Amino acid sequence: MTGTIYTETVVYLAPPAFTQDVPYQVVIVTFADGSRITGRILGDRVAIGDPVEQAEVRNGVPFFRRVK
Amino acid sequence: MRPVAVAAAGKTPFGAFPDRDLRSLAVEAGEKCLKNGHVSPSQVEAFYLGNFAGPSFVGQNHLAPYISTALGIRDVPATRFEAACASGGSAFFHAFSAVSAGLYDCVLVLGVEKMTSQPTARVTEILAGAGDCSGEIKAGSTFPSLFAMIARRHMYQFGTTREHLAAVAVKNHANGALNPDAHMRKAITLDQALNARPVAEPLGLYDCSLISDGAAAVLLVAADRARDFTDKPVRILGVAQASDFVALDQKPDITTFHAVRRASEKAYEMAGVGPRDIQFAEVHDCFTIAEIIALEDLGFVERGCGGPYEASGATARQGEKPINASGGLKAKGHPVGATGVAQICDVFAQIRCEAGDMQLKRHSLGLAQNLGGSGATCVVSILGNV
Numbered sequence: 001m002t003g004t005i006y007t008e009t010v011v012y013l014a015p016p017a018f019t020q021d022v023p024y025q026v027v028i029v030t031f032a033d034g035s036r037i038t039g040r041i042l043g044d045r046v047a048i049g050d051p052v053e054q055a056e057v058r059n060g061v062p063f064f065r066r067v068k
Numbered sequence: 069m070r071p072v073a074v075a076a077a078g079k080t081p082f083g084a085f086p087d088r089d090l091r092s093l094a095v096e097a098g099e100k101c102l103k104n105g106h107v108s109p110s111q112v113e114a115f116y117l118g119n120f121a122g123p124s125f126v127g128q129n130h131l132a133p134y135i136s137t138a139l140g141i142r143d144v145p146a147t148r149f150e151a152a153c154a155s156g157g158s159a160f161f162h163a164f165s166a167v168s169a170g171l172y173d174c175v176l177v178l179g180v181e182k183m184t185s186q187p188t189a190r191v192t193e194i195l196a197g198a199g200d201c202s203g204e205i206k207a208g209s210t211f212p213s214l215f216a217m218i219a220r221r222h223m224y225q226f227g228t229t230r231e232h233l234a235a236v237a238v239k240n241h242a243n244g245a246l247n248p249d250a251h252m253r254k255a256i257t258l259d260q261a262l263n264a265r266p267v268a269e270p271l272g273l274y275d276c277s278l279i280s281d282g283a284a285a286v287l288l289v290a291a292d293r294a295r296d297f298t299d300k301p302v303r304i305l306g307v308a309q310a311s312d313f314v315a316l317d318q319k320p321d322i323t324t325f326h327a328v329r330r331a332s333e334k335a336y337e338m339a340g341v342g343p344r345d346i347q348f349a350e351v352h353d354c355f356t357i358a359e360i361i362a363l364e365d366l367g368f369v370e371r372g373c374g375g376p377y378e379a380s381g382a383t384a385r386q387g388e389k390p391i392n393a394s395g396g397l398k399a400k401g402h403p404v405g406a407t408g409v410a411q412i413c414d415v416f417a418q419i420r421c422e423a424g425d426m427q428l429k430r431h432s433l434g435l436a437q438n439l440g441g442s443g444a445t446c447v448v449s450i451l452g453n454v
Contacts, residue, residue, distance in 0.1 A: 009216035010269045015193035018208045026209050028217060028317045036317040038204040048224045061207045
């Protein structure tokens with residue numbers, strides 16, 4: 001599953017369930033069919049327009065990484 | 069549909085009040101409002117409560133009769149409205165609808181939230197319940213992060229800058245310094261806003277509204293009976309509520325709020341006025357980017373022009389379109405369920421020329437915009453002199 005970064009942020013202040021992950025990047029990815037999903041980033045930070053691929057799914061949450 | 073007026077208002081200060089509970093705040097605002105309207109509890113024909121998360125913040129449910137009976141209001145319908153940060157606005161909209169339809173002549177609308185008894189991380193978690201918990205929230209989104217993603221996209225599409233965002237914070241803090249009931253009465257500099265610690269990039273601490281306790285109330289009456297309650301009633305010329313997707317990733321375009329556009333179109337049509345006629349507004353600046361987008365969605369400026377408009381000074385007290393003369397959610401404070409009702413109180417006070425140091429020169433036609441979640445609910449109200 002590949003797509004493009006529609007928008008992104010890096011979270012510094014998180015609820016208890018995510019405090020151990022801080023700072024972490026949350027993104028919205030647009031797929032080729034126009035649909036979107038909210039997920040997380042593994043590895044290097046990404047910016048709007050970057051191509052990404054889905055690396056894994058943890059607890060139903062898609063994790064993406066930048067396509068080199 | 070018959071005309072409806074606001075006859076009286078009452079508020080608590082907003083802030084962190086460790087020795088006050090939710091009900092005592094609500095009762096204080098409600099009693100002030102009834103006293104200002106020279107109304108006894110037995111004259112109130114229905115009670116509309118705006119509250120977002122009392123059950124989570126303080127562990128109390130069934131809040132509407134819990135509060136109305138403490139005010140001495142007995143027997144009549146008492147109902148809680150929950151629409152995230154637009155809970156107060158939604159209670160106001162539904163109260164208006166009932167009076168306008170002829171169901172009641174005199175109703176009390178009250179908004180309250182008691183937030184500061186929980187640590188910030190837990191508050192963040194409770195607020196996140198206004199998002200889509202099966203998707204965006206499960207992925208680690210917080211409300212600051214949802215608005216941060218909105219800001220990033222707005223910057224990308226329109227060239228909005230961090231300085232534009234900071235201009236909103238500086239202006240609203242300057243306004244809040246004049247508000248005796250504001251949570252934070254402290255002016256800040258542009259440098260302070262720009263160099264604050266990050267919360268969710270590109271938003272820093274001063275881009276975010278406050279975690280507050282507080283309550284606000286207004287008395288709505290049939291306009292033809294308004295003079296029984298006050299010499300200075302204020303007419304509700306237009307009010308509308310609209311809705312949209314809860315999840316940010318379901319919206320086709322996150323740089324505009326569809327519900328704000330729909331609610332404002334309806335409210336303008338009902339009032340028979342346009343955005344240019346509005347002399348001042350209280351808008352929902354839960355985050356600085358939200359005020360910038362509100363200016364665009366309410367039609368005060370073209371799309372993408374909100375940032376430069378803020379930086380130009382046009383929205384300052386002395387500007388052509390004063391926005392959030394009360395200090396807004398940013399400085400006045402944001403006790404979530406109280407916010408939408410407090411906005412009505414602030415517009416009401418301006419129109420009656422009772423806003424003290426906050427009083428604006430042009431004050432006969434004002435607008436309040438109350439947003440829920442990342443735009444899933446919006447209530448827009450237009451108030452004016454009778």
